Amino acid sequence: MPVSARAEAKRLLALSLEGGAVSPERVGAVLSALTSSRPAHALRPLLRSYLAAVRRELARGEARIEHAGPLSSEQAAAVAAHFSRALGRPVRAAARRNDALIAGFRVRVGDDVTDLSAAARLDALARSLSA
Amino acid sequence: MTQLFLLAAAEQSANPAAGIVELFGRFGVDRHHLIPQLVNFALLAFVLYRFAIRPALGQMEERNRLIAQGLADAKAAEQRLAEAQKAADAKLNAASDEAARVLAEARASAARTVEAAKSEAAAAAAEVLRKGQAALESDRVRMLNEVRGELARLVVDASGKVLGQTLDDAQRARLNEAAVKELAR
Numbered sequence: 001m002p003v004s005a006r007a008e009a010k011r012l013l014a015l016s017l018e019g020g021a022v023s024p025e026r027v028g029a030v031l032s033a034l035t036s037s038r039p040a041h042a043l044r045p046l047l048r049s050y051l052a053a054v055r056r057e058l059a060r061g062e063a064r065i066e067h068a069g070p071l072s073s074e075q076a077a078a079v080a081a082h083f084s085r086a087l088g089r090p091v092r093a094a095a096r097r098n099d100a101l102i103a104g105f106r107v108r109v110g111d112d113v114t115d116l117s118a119a120a121r122l123d124a125l126a127r128s129l130s131a
Numbered sequence: 132m133t134q135l136f137l138l139a140a141a142e143q144s145a146n147p148a149a150g151i152v153e154l155f156g157r158f159g160v161d162r163h164h165l166i167p168q169l170v171n172f173a174l175l176a177f178v179l180y181r182f183a184i185r186p187a188l189g190q191m192e193e194r195n196r197l198i199a200q201g202l203a204d205a206k207a208a209e210q211r212l213a214e215a216q217k218a219a220d221a222k223l224n225a226a227s228d229e230a231a232r233v234l235a236e237a238r239a240s241a242a243r244t245v246e247a248a249k250s251e252a253a254a255a256a257a258e259v260l261r262k263g264q265a266a267l268e269s270d271r272v273r274m275l276n277e278v279r280g281e282l283a284r285l286v287v288d289a290s291g292k293v294l295g296q297t298l299d300d301a302q303r304a305r306l307n308e309a310a311v312k313e314l315a316r
Contacts, residue, residue: 069303075311082314102294103306107314116310118294126287130280 009049013057020089022057060110063091066098067105068117083109 012034016026030050034043063080065071080093091109098106101117108114152162160168298306 067307069298069300069307071307072304075307078311079314099295102291103298103303104310105307114314116313118306119291122287122291122294126280126283129283129287130276 005045005049006053008046009053012046012050013053016054017057021061022054027054056110060087061089061091062109063093064108065093065095065105066101066108066117067095068097068099068101068103068119071095071097071105079105079107083107 012030013022016022016030018026034046063083065076065079076093076095080091083091087109101119102122104117104120106113106115106117106120155161
């Protein structure tokens with residue numbers, strides 16, 4: 001049952017995409033169709049798998065930017081555009097300030113992390129000096 | 132007895148033949164009984180010789196032969212004893228030589244063993260020394276690396292703190308702009 005639920009959740013996720021991104025309208029339509037077709041207790045495993053799949057897809061389409069100091073919206077958009085081009089799918093920016101990075105920023109898209117912060121460079125310097 | 136011979140000699144000097152006869156008669160030799168006495172004596176002598184003297188002589192000869200045999204045996208035994216003694220001496224000498232040779236070999240073997248043990252101990256000591264030096268060198272390198280790493284960490288931490296305290300927002304904004312450009316390259 002869990003395997004088939006994941007497979008069906010994957011199929012439902014494909015129906016929820018519009019232009020390569022998760023569409024709230026399509027998600028709502030999928031959920032309406034599900035709740036009208038089956039009883040709630042039978043939908044629980046499928047809904048969990050669907051929720052996880054939607055979250056993964058949202059994370060894949062979101063560039064979470066941690067930055068030290070100010071980062072303008074243009075700069076965040078440039079970062080998102082860069083990852084959109086690199087990954088071949090639309091990526092939107094979600095910025096959060098973190099001065100522990102000293103300077104620069106760290107971007108996480110899905111499971112990929114790109115760190116251009118001064119803290120990461122200092123950490124790399126420390127590791128190279130320790131080796 | 133002496134007086135009897137003197138009396139017989141005195142009478143013999145008067146009538147020698149009569150005296151001799153009388154003398155024999157006094158000894159029981161009668162001319163009438165002389166032949167039977169001789170015969171009897173011969174018979175007695177034969178019987179004695181046949182049944183007493185000859186067996187006795189035979190026994191004596193047998194005893195003499197046994198004694199001679201015993202002497203010969205004793206001599207042979209003595210000779211064999213001497214030969215055995217000689218052989219024993221030879222064997223003893225050979226054993227002594229063998230013992231000396233074995234002792235010499237044992238001493239040589241012991242010397243070789245001692246030398247081998249010395250060499251082995253020297254090699255073991257050298258190995259222990261080498262391992263000790265290697266361990267010391269390894270510890271020294273490890274400590275140097277640890278000190279270097281710790282120093283680098285301290286320097287980096289200090290640099291990070293200094294940078295975090297000295298950078299203002301304008302400088303950080305410029306650095307962020309540079310990072311965006313670096314990302315675009």
